[in-house]
Amino acid sequence: MLRATVELADRGGIxxxxxRRLGQELGVDAMALYRHVRSKDDLLDGLIETxxxxxxxxxxxxxxxxxxxxxxxxxxxxxxxxPWMRRVLEERGTTGPAILGRIELxxxxxxxxxxxxxxxxxxLHVLGSRIFGFNQxxxxxxxxxxxxxxxxxxxxxxxxGYPRITELAQAASHEGVLGRCDDDVEFAxxxxxxxxxxxxxxxx
Amino acid sequence: MLRATVELADRGGIxxxxxRRLGQELGVDAMALYRHVRSKDDLLDGLIETxxxxxxxxxxxxxxxxxxxxxxxxxxxxxxxxPWMRRVLEERGTTGPAILGRIELxxxxxxxxxxxxxxxxxxLHVLGSRIFGFNQxxxxxxxxxxxxxxxxxxxxxxxxGYPRITELAQAASHEGVLGRCDDDVEFAxxxxxxxxxxxxxxxx
DNA sequence: GATCTAGGTCTACGTTGTAGACTACGCCGT
DNA sequence: ACGGCGTAGTCTACAACGTAGACCTAGATC
Numbered sequence: 001m002l003r004a005t006v007e008l009a010d011r012g013g014i015x016x017x018x019x020r021r022l023g024q025e026l027g028v029d030a031m032a033l034y035r036h037v038r039s040k041d042d043l044l045d046g047l048i049e050t051x052x053x054x055x056x057x058x059x060x061x062x063x064x065x066x067x068x069x070x071x072x073x074x075x076x077x078x079x080x081x082x083p084w085m086r087r088v089l090e091e092r093g094t095t096g097p098a099i100l101g102r103i104e105l106x107x108x109x110x111x112x113x114x115x116x117x118x119x120x121x122x123x124l125h126v127l128g129s130r131i132f133g134f135n136q137x138x139x140x141x142x143x144x145x146x147x148x149x150x151x152x153x154x155x156x157x158x159x160x161g162y163p164r165i166t167e168l169a170q171a172a173s174h175e176g177v178l179g180r181c182d183d184d185v186e187f188a189x190x191x192x193x194x195x196x197x198x199x200x201x202x203x204x
Numbered sequence: 205m206l207r208a209t210v211e212l213a214d215r216g217g218i219x220x221x222x223x224r225r226l227g228q229e230l231g232v233d234a235m236a237l238y239r240h241v242r243s244k245d246d247l248l249d250g251l252i253e254t255x256x257x258x259x260x261x262x263x264x265x266x267x268x269x270x271x272x273x274x275x276x277x278x279x280x281x282x283x284x285x286x287p288w289m290r291r292v293l294e295e296r297g298t299t300g301p302a303i304l305g306r307i308e309l310x311x312x313x314x315x316x317x318x319x320x321x322x323x324x325x326x327x328l329h330v331l332g333s334r335i336f337g338f339n340q341x342x343x344x345x346x347x348x349x350x351x352x353x354x355x356x357x358x359x360x361x362x363x364x365g366y367p368r369i370t371e372l373a374q375a376a377s378h379e380g381v382l383g384r385c386d387d388d389v390e391f392a393x394x395x396x397x398x399x400x401x402x403x404x405x406x407x408x
Numbered sequence: 409g410a411t412c413t414a415g416g417t418c419t420a421c422g423t424t425g426t427a428g429a430c431t432a433c434g435c436c437g438t
Numbered sequence: 439a440c441g442g443c444g445t446a447g448t449c450t451a452c453a454a455c456g457t458a459g460a461c462c463t464a465g466a467t468c
Contacts, residue, residue: 018455031457032416040456087294100366107368121372126394133333162304164311168325190330193401194394201397222424235426236447244425 001026001036002050005043006082014084044092051085052098054078057105064113065195068106068127072191075131076184086132115202123198130194205230205240206254209247210286218288248296255289256302258282261309268317269399272310272331276395279335280388290336319406327402334398 008025009017019040023030037043055078058070079085094100103124110120159166212229213221223244227234241247259282262274283289298304307328314324363370 019457020455028415029417031418034457035415090291090294095362100363100369104366104368107372111368117372117375121375122390122393125390126397129334129337129394131337133335133337158299159304162308164308164315165304168311168321171321171325186326186329189326190333190398193330193405194397197397197401223426224424232446233448235449238426239446 001033002043002046005047006050009047009084010082014087017084041092044088045096048085048089048092049096049098051078051082052096052102054081055102064109064115065199067109069191069195071102071106071109072127072131073188076187079131089132113202115198119198119201126194126198130190205237206247206250209251210254213251213288214286218291221288245296248292249300252289252293252296253300253302255282255286256300256306258285259306268313268319269403271313273395273399275306275310275313276331276335277392280391283335293336317406319402323402323405330398330402334394 004026005017005022008022019033020030023033026033033043037046055071055074058067058074062070094103106124106127107120110123111117115123156166159169208230209221209226212226223237224234227237230237237247241250259275259278262271262278266274298307310328310331311324314327315321319327359373360370363373
């Protein structure tokens with residue numbers, strides 16, 4: 001059932017995930033689902049648990065920086081596979097055991113890496129913000145194909161009066177032809193910025 | 205009407221903001237609202253516009269770092285006043301003129317500060333992630349009063365098996381008695397981390 | 409064979425956004 | 439003064455939502 005739910009949400013987005021449709025997907029009445037799940041919120045919590053479990057832990061022998069970097073990248077991979085995950089996470093909060101486990105692990109990594117509890121606390125928040133903050137929404141590319149002329153014209157009209165944004169959009173679209181407007185580079189840039197900053201704090 | 209909508213959402217959260225209830229608030233039938241608004245999404249877009257306009261621009265004579273810091277702090281103030289704003293922003297995207305204006309301004313600030321277009325692009329994403337990433341949700345304090353014994357017991361039970369989180373929660377609640385678990389310090393910490401990192405990139 | 413239970417179905421309630429028809433009031437040019 | 443018209447509001451209705459509650463059904467257990 002959780003698997004089918006994830007698959008449905010991946011196909012149609014979170015907004016088509018209703019109990020009725022999910023039941024239909026499983027060839028079953030909507031109310032039958034409530035034999036396995038207390039409520040829809042309960043189902044969403046289950047979703048989060050399974051998705052967080054998809055985040056592979058990084059190798060234990062790495063130092064704190066590599067370990068955290070690996071965790072962040074892995075988390076990002078999962079959120080790319082399931083773009084609706086962030087919204088569900090935000091709506092449902094962060095109190096499940098899977099998430100608490102990851103937080104505990106991150107705190108342990110930081111503690112073993114020589115961070116004070118206070119600094120680890122700050123680091124946790126900054127890294128969480130990095131992972132869950134939304135980046136890729138602005139000017140999402142809507143696929144690899146060239147936009148139709150009228151769409152491009154509408155975009156250009158919308159950006160009239162914003163010269164710097166226009167410039168940036170053009171540059172990005174040029175890169176896009178080459179390397180698909182690589183968001184991973186973007187993500188890693190900010191992540192390393194944060195990690196380097198934390199390291200400098202640590203050795204102070 | 206926008207004012208009443210903001211006030212209703214501030215009072216009851218975004219989930220009680222329905223067209224019927226808003227109409228009731230204004231002493232008017234729900235459908236009357238559609239004379240002023242194309243749809244509820246349109247209304248939400250209007251909300252974003254007014255709230256973004258609440259973000260006061262920082263003084264123009266400051267250098268890039270102070271200017272961006274001020275903008276980020278001002279944005280945070282608004283999001284603290286209207287906690288439901290982030291969710292609406294995420295659901296509705298970032299294509300309104302108010303937001304585009306802020307982005308344009310930030311890009312101009314960065315450009316005048318000597319950043320390349322590429323670096324400014326990265327900086328924009330990192331700062332956006334900082335501002336919109338959620339931090340304060342984890343262990344939200346539920347007010348200044350001490351929690352009732354059974355709530356505290358439930359929290360302690362939920363955190364059994366997570367020693368580092370427990371330690372952190374206790375430390376945070378101690379600070380909480382003193383200074384209310386100051387989230388502003390948290391926010392500023394990450395913000396300065398990012399700004400300092402950007403500065404180092406710039407002078408490279 | 410009687411009973412219990414896990415799973416599924418059907419109906420119904422209250423809520424949501426909103427389309428569409430209808431109504432009442434103020435401003436317009438003639 | 440008067441017919442027409444736009445503007446604002448009401449009422450009804452529809453499809454979709456989460457889910458409570460009653461009912462059914464087949465297999466396991468005593």
